[in-house]
């Protein structure tokens with residue numbers, strides 16, 4: 001920094017002394033005040049003035065007064081150098097703006113030292129000013145050019161603002177679509193989207209109360225044309241510096257584009273692509289949120305299952321059924337209100353989520369309306385289904401959404417299984433007990449399948465089958481039994497469907513096969529190598545691509561004679577994959593194994609399609625045998641089933657024979673074999689072997705005589 005010093009003194013010698021002393025600075029001199037003022041006109045960069053007081057024309061005090069008049073001399077440092085000794089003059093000089101008062105005669109060293117101090121102060125001041133200028137310059141540049149909106153407010157009020165209270169940068173104006181004046185007139189609260197205002201105001205209140213020093217949020221500003229702009233906003237308190245009392249700063253970044261993408265993604269993640277309805281994921285989120293917030297007085301979910309859809313897909317193709325589902329979605333959507341939202345949770349499943357309903361009657365009434373809609377929509381396609389209702393317990397703290405939806409599914413499936421025509425079924429404690437038991441059975445099966453050490457046990461019983469021609473046992477049916485430590489004995493009608501549903505039937509079925517093969521080998525060991533064993537095979541096992549290979553592997557490993565094996569397959573299997581099933585059966589029969597259709601007459605295949613079934617025997621279902629107890633026997637079709645089966649080359653086995661008159665009828669109409677409590681209940685392995693032994697040795701005749 002160049003230091004320019006003006007020495008004003010009427011003493012030429014004093015001027016010279018000082019000038020000589022300060023050679024390193026630029027020194028100007030004047031002999032009186034008038035000349036001094038003239039020099040000031042020519043030089044606007046004088047930093048230091050050494051001023052005598054007693055001078056002709058214009059004395060020092062007059063110079064001081066003149067300088068005080070003008071703002072541009074504010075920073076000028078003035079040292080009075082005088083032979084006036086009085087304190088009054090010193091005070092007067094200092095009051096008029098001088099910073100130092102030195103008495104003559106000039107003491108060189110002292111004067112030099114004091115001038116050096118003032119020069120040092122001047123330099124320090126200059127440096128400070130320079131830094132401040134730089135800062136101000138940088139701030140202004142950033143403020144004006146920043147790609148984010150910046151507003152600095154000097155007011156703690158969101159609405160009452162005036163020109164002096166706000167600084168707004170161009171980007172803030174651009175993002176909000178409003179000029180500074182418009183922003184001031186409106187106040188930020190008025191141009192904030194109502195949905196974001198509560199949170200914004202609450203956070204702002206906390207900021208003003210000093211509870212927080214900043215907050216951030218995504219929010220929408222309303223533009224003058226009514227459209228909205230999404231911004232990410234950070235608001236922070238500003239700490240006052242000196243006289244400057246700003247209150248807070250608000251930074252905003254336009255995130256409309258990101259928000260648009262986010263909203264599109266959200267839409268996709270919350271909706272089903274085909275029907276455009278909300279999907280299961282969104283239902284789960286909503287249920288979880290509502291459970292936490294407890295905003296509604298009552299909540300319920302209604303599950304709608306459409307049945308037979310798969311069969312229609314098999315017959316008419318995927319597009320056909322997809323269009324039916326879309327139609328169902330559209331029809332059901334007509335029942336939506338703000339309190340009744342509709343979700344497409346799975347291919348053939350829909351869920352209504354109801355809040356703030358009055359009572360159970362309202363739910364029933366609503367379900368009746370849904371049922372009517374669906375019945376009229378699906379009358380031609382003969383689609384049925386079930387409707388389940390689950391009222392959500394509002395007091396329950398932890399709600400496991402998955403469990404909730406599983407319960408709903410149970411209710412709708414129960415309705416479907418029981419009625420099949422959109423009747424309503426509430427989820428209740430009885431169903432709950434059923435579900436719990438089902439889970440326990442599943443656990444027991446899973447433990448057995450995984451061969452985990454537990455006291456749960458899978459074993460087989462064997463029920464004799466009698467050849468009516470010879471009157472003696474020709475084979476046994478192997479029937480699986482489950483004994484669970486927790487549940488006691490569980491009948492197969494209960495655990496087999498669960499095993500099928502969970503696909504545990506594959507490992508469980510394999511264990512059954514192995515046990516049955518052991519029994520066949522035991523029979524062989526004991527010399528009964530003509531006695532066969534029938535094994536029940538579920539559709540899921542049969543359609544498992546590894547099934548046949550694994551079966552042949554076991555047959556090879558255990559050296560089982562193929563002619564002793566009969567596989568019993570239920571009739572319903574043939575409905576879905578008729579050709580596939582026949583191919584598998586062909587492959588099995590080719591090896592010499594026997595195939596029987598179980599529960600014949602109860603399934604879908606009907607007698608008309610019987611000839612398409614490439615099997616060895618038909619096991620006539622117990623319901624036809626029960627009918628033989630009817631006094632009006634002439635109306636029984638059991639004899640027709642037998643004769644038709646014979647015509648098609650099938651052997652017939654009557655299941656569930658309990659009474660002698662049933663036996664007489666079956667014998668009379670040429671049924672080949674019988675099985676039932678009349679002969680024996682299913683028996684444990686040792687008991688079955690003893691039973692066989694006794695029957696073959698002639699001590700058991702079953703009231704039959706060989707032909």
Ligand code: C2E
Pocket residue numbers: 463478479480481491492493496509512535536537538568598599655656657658675676677678682
């Ligand atoms: P199913 O294969 O039709 O077996 C005949 C069922 O009728 C057996 O019931 C048997 O105990 C019962 N039964 C036999 N004679 C009479 C009778 O005179 N009166 C009455 N009331 N019932 C009789 P169970 O053992 O309870 O088996 C039920 C069903 O469970 C079986 O029907 C079969 O479909 C299935 N099942 C049993 N074991 C297995 C298995 O290892 N695998 C598969 N996939 N299913 C099995």
Ligand code: MG
Pocket residue numbers: 477536568598
């Ligand atoms: Mg069977």
Ligand code: MG
Pocket residue numbers: 598599619621655
């Ligand atoms: Mg059966």
